[in-house]
Amino acid sequence: MAPLLTVTDVSKSYPGLPVLKEASFAVDPGEIVCLLGPSGCGKTTLLRIVAGLETPDTGTVAFAGQDVHDIPVHRRKFGFMFQDYALFPHKDVAANVAFGLRMQGLPAPQIAERVQEMLALVALDGYEQRRVVELSGGEQQRVALARSLAPRPQLLMLDEPLGALDRALREQLMNELRTILKRVGVTALYVTHDQEEAFAVSDRVLIMRAQPEQGEGGWIEQEGTPSEVYRHPATEYVARFLGFRNLLRGTVVQLHDGVVGTLHDDVVETLHATSLQSATPGYRVETEAGTLVAADSAGEFAAGEAVTVLVRPEAADVRQPGERGENLLPGRLISASFRGSYYLIQTEHAGGVTLICEASTTDVELPPAGDSLTLHLDPTALTLMRPEAA
Amino acid sequence: MDRRSTALGRGLLYLLPLGFLGVFFFYPLLAVVVQSFAPGGRLDLTPIANLWREPYFGRALWFTTWQATLSTAVTLALGMPAAFVFARYRFRGKTVLRALTTIPFVLPAMVVAAAFTALLGSRGWLNSLLMDWFEMARAPVRLQQTIWLILLAHAFYNTTVVVRIVGGFWSNLDPRLSEAARVLGGNRARVFFEITLPLLLPAVAAAGLLIFLFCFTSFGVILILGGPRFATLEVEIYRQAVALFRLPEASAIALAQIVLTFVVMAIYTRAQARSSLPLNMRPAAATEVPPTTPASKLFVALTVAGLLLFLVSPLVSLALRSLAGGDDPLRYFRELFVNRTNSLFYVPPGLAIRNSVFFALITTALALTIGTVTAVLMSRGRARGAALLEPLVLLPLGTSAVTLGFGYLLTMGQPPLNLRASPVLVPIAHTLVAFPFVVRTLLPVMRGINPDWREAAAVLGASPWTAWREVDLPIVGRALLVAALFAFTTSMGEFGATLLIARPEFPTMPLVIYRLLGQPGALNYGQAMAMSTMLMLVCAVAFVLIERFRVGQVGEF
Numbered sequence: 001m002a003p004l005l006t007v008t009d010v011s012k013s014y015p016g017l018p019v020l021k022e023a024s025f026a027v028d029p030g031e032i033v034c035l036l037g038p039s040g041c042g043k044t045t046l047l048r049i050v051a052g053l054e055t056p057d058t059g060t061v062a063f064a065g066q067d068v069h070d071i072p073v074h075r076r077k078f079g080f081m082f083q084d085y086a087l088f089p090h091k092d093v094a095a096n097v098a099f100g101l102r103m104q105g106l107p108a109p110q111i112a113e114r115v116q117e118m119l120a121l122v123a124l125d126g127y128e129q130r131r132v133v134e135l136s137g138g139e140q141q142r143v144a145l146a147r148s149l150a151p152r153p154q155l156l157m158l159d160e161p162l163g164a165l166d167r168a169l170r171e172q173l174m175n176e177l178r179t180i181l182k183r184v185g186v187t188a189l190y191v192t193h194d195q196e197e198a199f200a201v202s203d204r205v206l207i208m209r210a211q212p213e214q215g216e217g218g219w220i221e222q223e224g225t226p227s228e229v230y231r232h233p234a235t236e237y238v239a240r241f242l243g244f245r246n247l248l249r250g251t252v253v254q255l256h257d258g259v260v261g262t263l264h265d266d267v268v269e270t271l272h273a274t275s276l277q278s279a280t281p282g283y284r285v286e287t288e289a290g291t292l293v294a295a296d297s298a299g300e301f302a303a304g305e306a307v308t309v310l311v312r313p314e315a316a317d318v319r320q321p322g323e324r325g326e327n328l329l330p331g332r333l334i335s336a337s338f339r340g341s342y343y344l345i346q347t348e349h350a351g352g353v354t355l356i357c358e359a360s361t362t363d364v365e366l367p368p369a370g371d372s373l374t375l376h377l378d379p380t381a382l383t384l385m386r387p388e389a390a
Numbered sequence: 391m392d393r394r395s396t397a398l399g400r401g402l403l404y405l406l407p408l409g410f411l412g413v414f415f416f417y418p419l420l421a422v423v424v425q426s427f428a429p430g431g432r433l434d435l436t437p438i439a440n441l442w443r444e445p446y447f448g449r450a451l452w453f454t455t456w457q458a459t460l461s462t463a464v465t466l467a468l469g470m471p472a473a474f475v476f477a478r479y480r481f482r483g484k485t486v487l488r489a490l491t492t493i494p495f496v497l498p499a500m501v502v503a504a505a506f507t508a509l510l511g512s513r514g515w516l517n518s519l520l521m522d523w524f525e526m527a528r529a530p531v532r533l534q535q536t537i538w539l540i541l542l543a544h545a546f547y548n549t550t551v552v553v554r555i556v557g558g559f560w561s562n563l564d565p566r567l568s569e570a571a572r573v574l575g576g577n578r579a580r581v582f583f584e585i586t587l588p589l590l591l592p593a594v595a596a597a598g599l600l601i602f603l604f605c606f607t608s609f610g611v612i613l614i615l616g617g618p619r620f621a622t623l624e625v626e627i628y629r630q631a632v633a634l635f636r637l638p639e640a641s642a643i644a645l646a647q648i649v650l651t652f653v654v655m656a657i658y659t660r661a662q663a664r665s666s667l668p669l670n671m672r673p674a675a676a677t678e679v680p681p682t683t684p685a686s687k688l689f690v691a692l693t694v695a696g697l698l699l700f701l702v703s704p705l706v707s708l709a710l711r712s713l714a715g716g717d718d719p720l721r722y723f724r725e726l727f728v729n730r731t732n733s734l735f736y737v738p739p740g741l742a743i744r745n746s747v748f749f750a751l752i753t754t755a756l757a758l759t760i761g762t763v764t765a766v767l768m769s770r771g772r773a774r775g776a777a778l779l780e781p782l783v784l785l786p787l788g789t790s791a792v793t794l795g796f797g798y799l800l801t802m803g804q805p806p807l808n809l810r811a812s813p814v815l816v817p818i819a820h821t822l823v824a825f826p827f828v829v830r831t832l833l834p835v836m837r838g839i840n841p842d843w844r845e846a847a848a849v850l851g852a853s854p855w856t857a858w859r860e861v862d863l864p865i866v867g868r869a870l871l872v873a874a875l876f877a878f879t880t881s882m883g884e885f886g887a888t889l890l891i892a893r894p895e896f897p898t899m900p901l902v903i904y905r906l907l908g909q910p911g912a913l914n915y916g917q918a919m920a921m922s923t924m925l926m927l928v929c930a931v932a933f934v935l936i937e938r939f940r941v942g943q944v945g946e947f
Binding site for chain 1: 572580
C-alpha cells in the first residue's frame with residue numbers, strides 16, 4: 001500500500017533556533033500516527049508544515065504522491081484541530097461546524113444536514129445555537145473535532161487536542177477520540193507530549209527528539225506500534241522519555257545460542273530454556289549490580305559488546321532475602337510507597353545501583369525500609385539497547 | 391488615630407476634588423446652561439429656538455460632523471495597516487517606532503497646525519522645493535485653507551489611537567483563529583472579513599469613536615488650517631462669544647456641543663462594556679513573527695516607511711523652517727525676544743515662554759495634588775464615594791476646552807469669584823484639562839497595589855500615613871512622575887481655553903504662535919515656526935521621559 005503522506009528530510013529553523021532536522025516519515029491511508037516528544041522537539045512545527053501553515057527550509061511534503069509545496073493552506077483540504085481548539089468566539093456551534101462547508105461553497109440544506117450529522121457523531125445533538133464560549137472544555141473539544149471533520153478532510157491533524165483538559169476527562173476522551181476517528185476512517189496525524197495519550201489513540205507512534213543546545217532541530221528517533229516502542233525503546237533517550245528510570249550499564253558475556261567465557265552449566269540450561277520459551281534472543285549480561293539474563297530485545301548484540309540494560313518497572317517481584325538463583329538481585333529496601341495495585345519500591349543493590357520498580361501488593365509482605373530483600377527480575381521484562389554515545 | 395477621626399479625615403479629603411470640580415467645572419458649566427435657557431435671568435428659550443433657524447449653526451453642526459466622520463475614516467484607513475504590522479510582525483526598531491507614532495498625539499494643536507503649514511502651506515517646504523525645481527512663480531500645492539490639510543492633520547494626530555487600541559487588541563488575538571479558518575478552506579480575504587475583522591470590531595469601534603470625539607471637538611487645527619471658511623461648533627462658540635459677543639447664542643451652541651459629546655462618550659463607554667467577548671487572549675510576544683516571505687517583508691517595509699514619512703516629515707519641516715532665517719539660522723529665535731514696535735505696551739513674544747512655564751508649573755502642582763487625592767479615594771474602592779467620583783472624573787474629559795473657557799468668561803468676571811484679572815485662572819483651566827489624564831495614569835497603578843501589603847505594614851506597626859508613604863508612594867512614584875509630565879505638557883500646549891481667558895499681558899506660547907501665524911510677513915511666519923519648534927521640543931522631551939517612566943501600558947486613553 002502506497003503511503004498517503006510522505007514527509008522527506010524536512011528541516012526548519014528560526015533565527016537562532018533550529019526546529020527540525022531532516023525529519024522523515026510516512027503515513028498510510030486510514031492510519032492514526034502520533035508524533036510524540038517533549039516540548040520544544042519541533043512536533044507542532046512539523047504538523048504545521050504538513051498543514052501548510054509554515055514552509056520548510058528544505059525537504060518535501062508529498063500527499064498521494066504529489067508535492068504539496070505550492071498548494072496554499074486553504075486548498076489542501078486537510079483538517080487541523082488546534083490546541084485550545086481555536087473555536088470562533090463570535091459564531092455559535094453550528095456556524096463553527098459549518099464554516100469549512102461554507103468555504104467549499106456547499107448549498108445551505110446540505111450544510112445543515114452535514115452539521116447535524118457531525119454533531120450527532122460527537123454526541124452534541126441540540127447544541128447548534130449554543131455560544132461556544134459557554135461550553136465546557138470537553139464540549140469545546142468535541143465541537144472542534146466536528147468542525148475539522150465536517151469538510152471530510154483527506155488528512156486530519158490534531159495538535160495536543162486533549163492538552164487543555166483535566167486528567168479524568170482526558171482519560172475518557174482519548175478512548176472516545178480513537179473510536180470516532182476509526183469510525184470515520186480518517187487518516188490522522190496526532191501530536192502530543194503525553195505517552196499514555198499517544199498509546200491509547202494511535203496505531204503507530206513516532207518518537208521525536210531534538211538537541212537545540214547543540215544546534216540540532218527535531219528528528220524522528222524511533223517509530224513503531226505503541227507496544228513495540230514501549231517494549232523495545234531503540235535508544236536510552238526514548239527509554240528515558242517514556243519514563244523508564246532503571247538503565248544499567250553492562251557487557252554481553254553470552255549469547256542465547258552459544259557459550260562465551262566461563263559459565264556454570266545450570267545457567268546455560270536456563271538460558272536455553274528461556275530462549276526457547278519466549279522465542280526471543282536472550283543475552284547474559286554482566287552489570288554493576290550482578291549478572292542478568294535479558295530476554296526481550298529487538299536488536300542483535302555481539303558478545304563483549306557494551307550495552308544498556310533496561311529493567312522495566314513491572315519486571316520485579318520481591319523474594320525472601322538469601323534466596324539464590326538466576327536474575328535474583330540481593331539488596332536493601334530504601335523506600336516503598338503504596339499506590340493501590342502496586343508498591344513503588346526503591347531498592348539499592350551491589351555497585352550502588354538503585355532500581356525503582358512496581359511490586360505487586362498481593363505479593364509477599366515488604367520488609368521495613370532499610371532491611372535487606374532480594375528482587376527477582378523477569379527476563380522477559382529486561383531489554384538490551386545500545387548505549388548512548390557520550 | 392481612632393476610627394471616627396479617620397472617617398472625618400477622609401470626608402475632608404473628598405472635599406478637595408469635589409470642591410475644586412464644583413467651583414471650577416460645574417459652576418461655569420451651569421452658567422453656560424443658565425445663559426442659554428435664561429439669558430438675562432428669565433426663562434427664555436429664544437436663543438435655543440433660534441439656533442435651528444440660524445444658518446451658521448446648521449452649517450457648523452454639519453461641517454463638524456462630516457469632517458469628524460471623514461477624519462475618522464481617513465485615520466482608520468491609514469492606521470489599520472500600521473496596526474496590523476505592529477500586531478503581527480517582529481522587526482528591528484519596532485518599539486521605537488511605536489513610541490514615535492505617539493509623539494503627534496502629545497503635541498499641542500498649535501504645533502501640529504504650524505508643522506503642517508511648514509510642510510504643505512503656501513510658504514511650506516514642499517512648495518518652496520517645487521517652486522525652486524520647476525521655477526514656478528506661485529505655490530503649486532494649494533492645500534492651505536482646504537479640508538485636505540485638516541484631514542491630514544487629524545489623521546496625523548490620531549493614527550496612534552488606531553495603532554495602540556486596534557494594534558494592541560490585534561496583537562493579543564490568537565492567530566490560530568485565522569489559521570483554523572485557513573485550514574478549513576478560507577482564502578485570505580474571506581478569513582479577514584469573516585474572522586479577523588468581526589473579532590477586531592470592538593477595538594475598531596472604540597478607536598473610531600475616540601477619534602471621532604477628538605475631531606468633533608477639534609479647535610486649534612481648524613482655526614489655523616481651515617481659515618475663515620471652516621467653522622466647527624468649537625470655532626463657532628469662540629466666534630460668537632469673543633468676536634461677536636453674542637453670549638446667549640454662544641451658550642446655546644456650547645450646550646449643543648456638550649450634549650453631543652456626551653452622547654458620543656456614552657456610546658463609547660457602552661461599546662467598550664458590551665464588546666467584551668470572552669476571548670482567549672494570547673500574550674503579544676507569542677503572536678508576532680518575523681516577516682519571512684518577500685511579500686510580507688515588502689509590506690512591513692512599506693508600512694514603516696510610510697509611517698515615518700507621514701509622522702516625521704511635518705515635524706522635520708517645522709524645525710527646518712524655523713532655521714531658515716537667511717544668513718543667521720537662529721534669527722527667528724532671536725527675533726522672538728526683540729521689541730520691534732518700540733511700543734511701551736508691547737510684550738516680546740519670548741516672554742510667553744516664561745508665562746507658559748510658570749503656568750505649567752502651577753498646573754502640575756495643582757493637578758497632581760487634586761489628582762492624587764482623587765485617585766487615592768477611588769482606588770480604596772468599596773466606599774460609595776468612590777463610585778460617585780468615577781463619572782465626575784470622566785466629565786471634564788468630555789467637555790471641550792473652549793466651552794470651559796467660555797464658562798469662565800461668564801462666571802469668573804463677577805462676584806463671588808472675580809478672578810478675571812488674575813493670571814491664576816489660566817493654570818486652573820489647564821488643571822481641569824489635565825486632571826482626568828492624571829487620574830487615569832495614577833489609578834491603575836494604585837488599584838494594582840495589594841491591600842495585603844498595607845495591612846502587613848499596619849500589623850508591623852505602621853500608621854495609615856506611614857504605610858502609604860512606605861508602601862504606596864514608592865510604587866506609585868513612577869506613575870506620579872508620568873502624571874506630572876502629562877500635566878506639564880498639557881498646560882504648555884493648551885490652546886482652546888487659554889485663548890478665551892488669558893490676559894493680553896500674559897500670553898502663552900500657543901497664543902503667540904496663533905497670533906504670529908495670523909499676521910502677514912516672512913518674519914512673523916519664521917517666528918511662529920521658531921516658537922512652535924521650541925514647544926515641540928519641550929513636548930518631545932517630556933514624551934521621551936514619559937515613555938521611560940511609564941509603568942506597563944497604564945495611562946492609555
